[in-house]
Amino acid sequence: MNETFAKPELVCPAGTPAALRTAVDAGADAVYCGLANETNARNFAGLNFTPQALEQSIAYAHDRGAKVLLAVNSFATSPRAQLWFDAVDLAARLRADAVIVADIGVASYAVSRYPGLRLHLSVQAGASSPEAIRYYCEEFGISRVVLPRILTVPEIDAIHREIPCEIEAFVFGNIGMMAEGRCSLTNYVTGVSTNMNGVCSPASDVRYVEHSDGSTAATLGDFEIDCYAAEEKTGYPTICKGRYMRPGREEPYYAFEEPVSLNLSALLPDLVRAGVSALKIEGRQRSRSYVHSVVSAYRRAVDDVAAGRTPDLSTLAMLTEGGKQTQGAYATKKWR
Amino acid sequence: MNSERRDGPRATGSIVGTVSVPHLIGRLMRPLPLFPIQPILGRIVREVACKRPELFERLGPHVRSAFVIDVNELPFVLLLKPDPAAPGLSALRRGPSVRGDATIRGPFMDLFRVVDGRGDSDALFFSRDINIGGDTEAAVCLRNALDDLDGSIVEDIAAMGGPLFAPLRMVVSRLRALEERT
Incomplete structure (x- = not known):
């Protein structure tokens, strides 16, 4: 080179x-x-x-x-x-x-x-x-x-x-999301967004809850957006990087994008x-x-x-x- | 192209085989009462609060929150109340009676690095080495307050005078040397 x-x-x-x-x-x-x-x-x-x-x-x-x-x-x-x-x-x-x-x-x-x-x-x-x-x-x-x-x-x-x-x-x-500048996912849950309020998943709405099996659930507002197994790595607690269940799938999956x-x-x-x-x-x-x-x-x-x-x-x-x-x-x- | 990360060597404060400085300190402290530690902790938090008033600004609405610092290797947890009017840091035995607004838990060396301004708390969180519970915003504010300091609180503590702090200075110096070697 x-x-x-x-x-x-x-x-x-x-x-x-x-x-x-x-x-x-x-x-x-x-x-x-x-x-x-x-x-x-x-x-x-x-x-x-x-x-x-x-x-x-x-x-x-x-x-x-x-x-x-x-x-x-x-x-x-x-x-x-x-x-x-x-x-x-x-x-x-x-x-x-x-x-x-x-x-x-x-x-x-x-x-x-x-x-x-x-x-x-x-x-x-x-x-x-x-x-x-x-x-x-x-x-x-x-x-x-x-x-x-x-x-x-x-x-x-x-x-x-x-x-x-x-x-x-x-x-x-x-x-971030593939359509940048127009993400309103957190608006749905928290009422604020990166584009309008400068903050995505405000920390005041984020909670991490440990379960007895060593896993940790990440919640945003009233929604659980991911659950990490004991040794699993985590990402930012944003809706776009959460894993979700849906009919027809046995395991939760990254519906939008991966961390x-x-x-x-x-x-x-x-x-x-x-x-x-x-x-x-x-x-x-x-x-x-x-x-x-x-x-x-x-x-x-x-x-x-x-x-x-x-x-x-x-x-x-x-x-x-x-x-x-x-x-x-x-x-x-x-x-x- | 997605690729898993390749972890480099991580500092655990190891001195011989599987025994580490933090583990050693934890074992030595286990049978001891906590009351001799309390005045040392009290002086640390008062002096840091006096020397670093900018900490309170970044804590914002959480300046009067209570933070439980749970160091894996130690036989007790620390309860930090950064209230500028009455800053407090005390050692408490683990148990259901220990309550704080936010809990930060992790290995001694990882928490030491973060407080010393040398550790990336987000990376340690992503890797699950550090865990947080309770009020996430309070924990984030504390992280950001510590991260905006020139130098580090560890340096402040190491610079404190008096016979009580001589062994602490030795431990800090030893831990930093171990960290730099790894």
Whole structure:
């Protein structure tokens, strides 16, 4: 492997200021984070940034040559839209390097109020065709699109040739529903969703109940969504990754998708060839230990790929959800 | 392409064969009364609360919750009440009378790593090494509060002065050395 590449930007997650500093120190080119409210898609208990913490974190990153991208990527609803606009105002005031948006109302507000503010289109927007992406670019001045995890590498290559903005692609971490940005499964059980409230399966509705045989049931609201045998690995307690009984089946099965993590370490050269200029690691809800491990490993891998060396990311398998990893739709549409 | 994970070596604090430092400590403590430990635990939680007020912010609505920390190898459980007005940490014998809002249970070395900021609690949860019960949100808030600390509480404890903490410093130092070797 002697081919060399332009080095893509490594975009890393941070759920806390400590995680942000960890990511920067581990070699992140950019860190994305959110405020401690419903304006972003990881609105989890005890997570995220106050305005003051964000200001200090941006200073820390900028002093070390790293960027901070503020996720304001849930969907604003009337009459609460001001909360999202306030987040955009804050990002502009604190000189965040970009705001990640999904809602066209939020994007419209940002581009009209702050024409110099860089906007990235969130994966939550689900823009997966050149026509959709070009529309966002023309109407809202989007500089980068985060592609949904439903496209193969050749499809990304084809899109790249037809759009005027940068492409960011997820390369590691939790892999969500195939129709991204429009999941309302937890609304059915808990009344909130990632897209509208920034939280999927809020911890306040999750319970783990141990049984005498050593198994553990995971419940969300009034529903049991999985039951793990004593030695069985678990995943996130979300409806989409639960196992369910149905008539005609003797055993519970994954009706939507399995707990599995995306890991595209082997596809990095292909992604860069396809025009991906930013590689995104998922996991704002994960610990700083995880952030350190994954960012360090991907930093080495990106540098190896750029220099024409073969990257080694074998250690990352230990950090995957459910102990399983996949290349998802990037490798084949039949990945399940 | 779905592939099962390949586990690497995991630190268990092993010193000779199957005997580990945590097991050894647990065995040595089993016949002892708990009252000598209580003042040490009380001082730990008071000093940490004083030095780390930011912990309370991330605990949010669970700042007055009670957390049962159940370390597999120890002959007792810890009851943590992070209430900023009266922080408490005490040792209790296991039994139905021990009640908390959330329970966090796991092997000593795994919990040590998490508190020390070196362990990935989600991965330990996925692998079932660490289990949580009761109020999941309270447990998640505690995890996030600990995870946002600069340095670690273990360092804070190791830095505490006084004759009571000299053996504790030695144990912490030994455990970290074991962890780094594995």
